[in-house]
Amino acid sequence: MIRHTVLPYLTKGAILFFMLIFIAGCAAKDAQHSSASSSLVKKEQMKKEQMKKEQRKQKEQLLTNAEVSARQYDYQKAINLLGQSDFSKDKDVQSTIHEYKNQEKKLAVWPDNYKIPHLFFHSLIVNPSRAFDGDNKTQGYEDYMVTINEFKKMINQLYERGFVLVNLQDIAKPDKKGKMVYQDIKLPAGKKPLVLSQDDVSYYEYMKNDGFAKNLTLDANGNVTNTYVNEKGESVQGAYDLVPIVDNFVKNHPDFSYKGHKGMIALTGYNGVLGYRTSESDYGPNSENPNPNIKKDQQQAKKVADAMKREGWKFASHTWGHLDAKKVTLCHLEKDTTKWKKEVEPIVGPTDTIIFAFGSDIQDWKPYSNDKYQYLKSQGFHYYANVDATKTYWSQSGPDYYRQARINVDGLRMSEALTGRNNVLKQFFNVNQIFDPLRPAAKKLIH
Numbered sequence: 001m002i003r004h005t006v007l008p009y010l011t012k013g014a015i016l017f018f019m020l021i022f023i024a025g026c027a028a029k030d031a032q033h034s035s036a037s038s039s040l041v042k043k044e045q046m047k048k049e050q051m052k053k054e055q056r057k058q059k060e061q062l063l064t065n066a067e068v069s070a071r072q073y074d075y076q077k078a079i080n081l082l083g084q085s086d087f088s089k090d091k092d093v094q095s096t097i098h099e100y101k102n103q104e105k106k107l108a109v110w111p112d113n114y115k116i117p118h119l120f121f122h123s124l125i126v127n128p129s130r131a132f133d134g135d136n137k138t139q140g141y142e143d144y145m146v147t148i149n150e151f152k153k154m155i156n157q158l159y160e161r162g163f164v165l166v167n168l169q170d171i172a173k174p175d176k177k178g179k180m181v182y183q184d185i186k187l188p189a190g191k192k193p194l195v196l197s198q199d200d201v202s203y204y205e206y207m208k209n210d211g212f213a214k215n216l217t218l219d220a221n222g223n224v225t226n227t228y229v230n231e232k233g234e235s236v237q238g239a240y241d242l243v244p245i246v247d248n249f250v251k252n253h254p255d256f257s258y259k260g261h262k263g264m265i266a267l268t269g270y271n272g273v274l275g276y277r278t279s280e281s282d283y284g285p286n287s288e289n290p291n292p293n294i295k296k297d298q299q300q301a302k303k304v305a306d307a308m309k310r311e312g313w314k315f316a317s318h319t320w321g322h323l324d325a326k327k328v329t330l331c332h333l334e335k336d337t338t339k340w341k342k343e344v345e346p347i348v349g350p351t352d353t354i355i356f357a358f359g360s361d362i363q364d365w366k367p368y369s370n371d372k373y374q375y376l377k378s379q380g381f382h383y384y385a386n387v388d389a390t391k392t393y394w395s396q397s398g399p400d401y402y403r404q405a406r407i408n409v410d411g412l413r414m415s416e417a418l419t420g421r422n423n424v425l426k427q428f429f430n431v432n433q434i435f436d437p438l439r440p441a442a443k444k445l446i447h
């Protein structure tokens with residue numbers, strides 16, 4: 001009886017036991033299964049979040065790029081950038097497009113393209129004590145150059161006074177028939193167009209050891225910068241001349257530049273360009289002073305020029321040999337132009353602009369008509385610049401050319417401002433606040 005009664009109990013117990021084990025096993029398997037599927041879900045979620053993050057980043061970058069164009073008064077570019085992107089339906093992007101369309105309506109066409117001043121500079125002095133060391137070049141540097149400290153103050157004041165950098169092509173352009181026509185420059189109230197140029201960016205041989213940059217080059221990120229050989233003889237990289245200084249300034253103040261345009265670099269050829277001894281006639285293997293690295297230097301100079309063009313700089317001829325275009329014969333001008341095209345153009349590309357050396361010009365103020373003009377026109381020159389600091393602006397839009405006068409910003413002009421002999425700089429900046437105390441004339445002129 002006991003056996004009968006115990007056995008079923010045992011059997012029942014065993015069944016229960018096995019059932020429990022079975023249930024436990026299933027639960028474990030379930031748990032295993034669910035943990036596997038939840039990690040899959042998590043992975044999926046992480047992937048989605050990563051994608052969202054990536055998209056957010058792309059959208060932010062897009063909005064940032066569009067904002068730079070908008071701040072540089074190029075609302076069409078900003079709107080196209082946003083409207084043609086993958087985010088064109090995005091709410092933020094849509095509202096930004098709407099905002100830019102409204103801002104664009106507030107721009108007004110600059111009323112008179114005749115009234116646009118043009119300031120020009122030479123290489124900037126990095127170290128005044130080296131430039132003004134009393135040797136026979138000191139006076140020249142004092143007269144024709146500006147120090148970095150002065151230049152930085154100048155662009156700050158130009159910016160504060162509402163000036164915006166435009167290039168000559170923004171002012172006037174040849175139409176399909178070659179007729180030069182004024183272009184609309186659209187700016188908000190209070191902003192004024194200004195042309196900027198820099199001459200002789202060759203870092204000429206004579207300037208060595210006098211406290212100027214050695215060349216324009218590219219930094220590790222491909223940005224335009226300078227090499228400067230300091231007092232200890234060490235080569236350092238940084239913004240030691242006008243181009244990278246303006247680039248940096250526009251990075252921080254995009255609205256100082258109209259559509260990303262910066263200025264014009266007027267180059268001769270006889271000492272090479274941009275600090276590289278690239279001239280075949282002066283540094284080639286058969287020259288008196290051969291440069292063994294000439295090919296490499298030509299390539300490097302081209303890379304720098306390409307980067308400058310991408311950054312909004314344009315190049316102009318300053319004649320190959322720094323000629324006085326008024327004094328030389330037509331034949332000389334022709335030979336010189338051919339040399340510029342042979343040695344400088346392969347590096348900086350073709351140009352339609354000639355900025356005459358010595359502030360010279362090929363003719364007086366009457367519309368161009370002489371044979372020098374006919375020749376230069378046949379060589380593709382449509383823009384001409386001379387120097388005239390007696391007025392704030394002067395230009396002439398001929399039937400097929402645009403000619404503009406420039407004001408030299410240098411020690412001579414600043415000294416004239418400080419002694420009241422010429423007030424042309426007054427509307428651009430306050431020379432009293434700018435004149436470098438390290439200039440030899442500072443004690444006499446600054447009170």
Ligand SMILES: [Zn+2]
Pocket residue numbers: 199200318322357358
């Ligand atoms: Zn010059």
